[in-house]
Amino acid sequence: MLQPELKFRRDKIRYLMAQQGIDAALIACNVNLLYTYGEIVNGYLFLPLHSPALLFVKRPNNIVGEFVFPIRKPEQMVDLLKENGIPVASKIMLEGGELPYADYMRLASLFPGSEVVDGTAIIREARSVKTPLEIELFRRSAALHARAYSKIPDVYHPGMTDRELSVEVERLMRLEGCLGIFRVFGQSMEIFMGSVLAGDNAATPSPYDFALGGKGLDPSLPGGMNGTLLKEGYSVMVDIGGNFYGYMCDMSRVFSIGKLNDEAYAAHQVCLEVQDKVASMTAPGVVCEDLYNAAIEIVTKAGFADRFMGVSQQARFIGHGIGLEINEAPVLAPRIRRELEEGMVFALEPKIVLPGVGPVGIENSWVVTENGVGKLTICNEEIIEL
Numbered sequence: 001m002l003q004p005e006l007k008f009r010r011d012k013i014r015y016l017m018a019q020q021g022i023d024a025a026l027i028a029c030n031v032n033l034l035y036t037y038g039e040i041v042n043g044y045l046f047l048p049l050h051s052p053a054l055l056f057v058k059r060p061n062n063i064v065g066e067f068v069f070p071i072r073k074p075e076q077m078v079d080l081l082k083e084n085g086i087p088v089a090s091k092i093m094l095e096g097g098e099l100p101y102a103d104y105m106r107l108a109s110l111f112p113g114s115e116v117v118d119g120t121a122i123i124r125e126a127r128s129v130k131t132p133l134e135i136e137l138f139r140r141s142a143a144l145h146a147r148a149y150s151k152i153p154d155v156y157h158p159g160m161t162d163r164e165l166s167v168e169v170e171r172l173m174r175l176e177g178c179l180g181i182f183r184v185f186g187q188s189m190e191i192f193m194g195s196v197l198a199g200d201n202a203a204t205p206s207p208y209d210f211a212l213g214g215k216g217l218d219p220s221l222p223g224g225m226n227g228t229l230l231k232e233g234y235s236v237m238v239d240i241g242g243n244f245y246g247y248m249c250d251m252s253r254v255f256s257i258g259k260l261n262d263e264a265y266a267a268h269q270v271c272l273e274v275q276d277k278v279a280s281m282t283a284p285g286v287v288c289e290d291l292y293n294a295a296i297e298i299v300t301k302a303g304f305a306d307r308f309m310g311v312s313q314q315a316r317f318i319g320h321g322i323g324l325e326i327n328e329a330p331v332l333a334p335r336i337r338r339e340l341e342e343g344m345v346f347a348l349e350p351k352i353v354l355p356g357v358g359p360v361g362i363e364n365s366w367v368v369t370e371n372g373v374g375k376l377t378i379c380n381e382e383i384i385e386l
Helices: 003-019 030-037 076-083 101-108 120-128 132-149 162-175 199-203 262-281 288-302
Strands: 024-027 042-048 054-059 068-070 091-094 115-118 194-198 235-240 253-256 319-321 328-332 345-348 351-354 358-361 364-368 373-375
Touching: 003 024, 003 030, 003 042, 003 120, 024 030, 024 120, 030 042, 030 120, 042 076, 054 076, 091 101, 120 328, 132 162, 132 345, 132 364, 162 194, 162 235, 194 199, 194 358, 199 235, 199 358, 235 358, 253 358, 262 288, 262 345, 262 351, 262 358, 288 328, 328 345
Parallel strands: 024 091, 054 068, 091 115
Antiparallel strands: 024 042, 042 054, 194 235, 235 253, 319 328, 319 345, 345 364, 351 358, 364 373
16 A cells, blocks of 8 residues: 555544644554554554654564564564664553453553553544545445446345345355455454345344344354245345455345335335435534434334334444444434544445335445535445346
């Protein structure tokens, strides 16, 4: 990756560090190394406030450069920092919200005279506003994502289960270049490449904080497809993550096995209305909660509030930031008074679940522009009959 891009990203973090009197950061987690160094290594990026970043790397052993230092263990960093004239930081931040406790304590012990603080929020704040290069990678991902989805009708055949269809969709995505890995912030959510939800399985509560749940195939991964036979009158929602360049492009589309009942098409249209309303309101300075409230007003008036974003267990958001992970800032949810900023990228996903039919609705990825918002995922938004 181009060094000016990486320097710009690091300087975004430095700017936020300076506001809190932090002299240095030690970055160890994969996603944050990818953001600040441009690739994942087994090692650490030491980011001083006023001097170049230093990379301390254990593996791979083929990385060289002026500011690259091979190490076997983190304790070696202390002497290397001294040898390179880096002063002891009075206040240093670690990724307390992501590192295992043992790793955090080991790294903190390297700086006995320093105040050690959690810098997770600072890094996530810096990542919440994307650079022009990141937005371009999203645009490219969105085009590949849409191309794969456009081929879904070609791989369906009668008698399939949701699992069999999911395998075919995953194959389409991989053929377009999808990396497969689905990165999520935090330890409480896990998923494979995404979800395919059909019929009443879409209403099954899940422990994960996704818009819709699903039982899953096994208690070890309780979310998504469960082996449901795709039969006449069922809807099928495909929500596979579009990770083509490390960035989690997000898009859901609905298919039907034969025709659905009239209520399903009406509910789908309500979701499209929510999308249009929220998109028309979105601009820099708009408060996230206001967008959520606008969506709730529409679905309530239409009579679908009790089945919006789930049935017995309803998700309390309509959208979420996306980036190197699927759940970044901002979040379009109640009590979130954060204002949108130009360069933020988020997924908007109004969805309704109809018992006996399944899920309907829409999900697209959007970028906040200078005066409004731009749709990244361009693909047929109507219910497509298989």
